[in-house]
Amino acid sequence: MKKANRRGFFKKTGISLLSLMAIPKIFAHPIHKFLNLVSRSTTGVYFTNGFKIAEVGKDSVMLWTRLCGQEFPQPVRHERQEKVFRHPIDFDEEQPVNEMDGAVSGASGQVRARILDSSDQIVWTSDWQQAQLEHDYTVKMSVKGLQPATKYRVHWEAKPLDGGLIRKEEGSFATAPSEQDPVPVRFTTSTCQYFWSFDDERRGFQTYDSMRRLEPDFFVHTGDYIYYDKPGPLAKNLEKARHKWHAMDGWLSLRDFYRRVPLYMVKDDHDLLKDDMYRGKGPYGDLTFDDGLKLWYENVPIEGKPYRTLRWGQDLQVWMVEGREYRSENTMEDGPEKTIWGEEQKQWFQETVKASDATFKILITATPVVGPDREKKTDNHANESFRHEGEWLRGFLSGQGNMYVVNGDRHWQYVSKDSETGLMEFGSGPVSDCHSQGWKEGDVRPEHRFLRLKGGFLSVQVDRNSGKPEIRFEHRDVLGKVVHEERFEG
Structure with missing residues (x-):
């Protein structure tokens, strides 16, 4: 007009x-x-x-x-x-x-x-x-x-x-059901949302309205909820950084979604300071690593450790891990001492996974474990820079029964299967189509079972079919249409 x-x-x-x-x-x-x-x-x-x-x-x-x-x-x-x-x-x-x-x-x-x-x-x-x-x-x-x-x-x-x-x-x-109850459950995940990447001028993001219509039991945001280091403004001080949260949480699609759907949040680099962030990388303008931590805990409803596990009935348990607070410098030479998770978190993770009797187990992580990722990246377990810990993690996860990885961070939707261990990973893709970038159209690698360079979300549903537990992973576009599905029996 x-x-x-x-x-x-x-x-x-x-x-x-x-x-x-x-x-x-x-x-x-x-x-x-x-x-x-x-x-x-x-x-x-x-x-x-x-x-x-x-x-x-x-x-x-x-x-x-x-x-x-x-x-x-x-x-x-x-x-x-x-x-x-x-x-x-x-x-x-x-x-x-x-x-x-x-x-x-x-x-x-x-x-x-x-x-x-x-x-x-x-x-x-x-x-x-x-x-x-x-x-x-x-x-x-x-x-x-x-x-x-x-x-x-x-x-x-x-x-x-x-x-x-x-x-x-x-x-x-x-509330979640008890561990003895074989009840159905559906949850959704998304990642990577920038205020200016909105695709609905009135409500913000179509993905949130599409997820709301599915009435999930809960939602996990897998990181990059905001972007301090993208313009409009560049959040190089405390006031502008806080503005990023205000503007994002002001969108009607998010407000309506959170009225009815419980939330769990996992932080990634852009939520903390800037791209590929680790302690010691340096400030972003006047904003320090500790400033970023303060703002995160100010805006995220969580208490205690940033890594935690959720049991939902007899058939599902998820683990949400922390990948920024305990990591080594990305530039450090790889080896047994280099880590993304830190020893305390790794020990907790192994102990709680081994103790679980849930039918299906899902690791939810801000960054990839399987990939494939771009060769130039040095930030996650799918990269050469963290190969030692990545190989340990893929080996451990593949040794558990019915365990899968759901990740954020990547700006495309995919399903991949690790060629060495068989571990499967599901990347939800970004919240809107105009946020999709970083992978070449048609570059399908042997690991890929599905690849789509668009936005949307991932829906995960656990149910029983003729008494047998079943898990279904559905990639959906921003309007909620299923574009790919994978099913597994427990």
């Missing part, structure tokens, strides 16, 4: 600025300039960055939210380049952060949450907790004492520090 047509557009559709104030959307160029008048509020607090229900177990859950000082994010006003990643055109990196596309200001206030069962009985309630500038107005709550395989609703309330209007939101989730 061109400038000359704007007045006619509003007249024709009957939309006024006052009516737009009631519509919680991030509008794309060019009607954004009208919305600058209504995107902020100077009174009250809002859930503009939504909330997250995370780390769901048999009897526990983590809750997260951020109190905001404006009802809608700043609108998207920049056009984008017509090439991979869709970088913004003529983006002023020095403009005030609170005026940037997608910006959401924080607000001091108080927030509490209640959890109700299916009969509307309150089974848990928090105290009023203060959202403070020190933590970017984020609040995390740890909930214990829930029942397995039970549906719950979450009621949120927020208010300014001096009282006033109470803002309310609601979500729902179900």
Whole structure:
């Protein structure tokens, strides 16, 4: 829509600025300039960055939210380049952060949450907790004492520090079943999302809406949730880095998804600082490795170690591992001492996998274990630079019954089978088609059982067919259509 047509557009559709104030959307160029008048509020607090229900177990859950000082994010006003990643055109990196596309200001206030069962009985309630500038107005709550395989609703309330209007939101989730229950389960994974790679101008990412329609039991984001080191802005200080989280969590598709689907998050390099990051590589502008860690734990609902395992009924157990906090320098000479996971995590992983009696076991990792990957890369277990630990890991995993790898990081969808061990790996691909790059079309290697240079997500379903456990891996496009499937019996 061109400038000359704007007045006619509003007249024709009957939309006024006052009516737009009631519509919680991030509008794309060019009607954004009208919305600058209504995107902020100077009174009250809002859930503009939504909330997250995370780390769901048999009897526990983590809750997260951020109190905001404006009802809608700043609108998207920049056009984008017509090439991979869709970088913004003529983006002023020095403009005030609170005026940037997608910006959401924080607000001091108080927030509490209640959890109700299916009969509307309150089974848990928090105290009023203060959202403070020190933590970017984020609040995390740890909930214990829930029942397995039970549906719950979450009621949120927020208010300014001096009282006033109470803002309310609601979500729902179900806890994991006990280890003895042979119940069906479906979960989804995705990776690599950059604010400017959105493919829906109003809602953000089609993949999230497609996953929501599948009603998965939980979702695992396998890393590169944001990109500090991509423009619009380049996050070279704390304020701009925090903005990256605000803008991403302001998209409607993410907010609606997290209302109903429990989340688990695994970090990768771009979530921490910059490409192929490890401690000692150096800062990114004024942002240090420790700054990156602080921001991660500020925005991710998790407590305890960043590596953990989730048991979901009799037939499924997943392990989510940490690949940035404990790794050796990528440039270090390879050998027994070079590691991505660190000895403590490796020991924990081996012990918990060996102790598991789940029918199917899945390692979820931010980076590949099998690959193939590009020869020039030096960052993961599929690369020559970590061959020693990679060979150990592939050997260990292939020695377990019914164990598979699901990974993020790569900007294409694939299924591969290691030629030496037979270990199978499933790469979900990036969240949108315009984020896909890094592999040549038609470059199918012997390891590949499936290769697609597009975005989308991975859906994993465990069920019983005539009493026999079965696992199904489905690669789907951004609209949710199945483009490849692999099935295995347990």
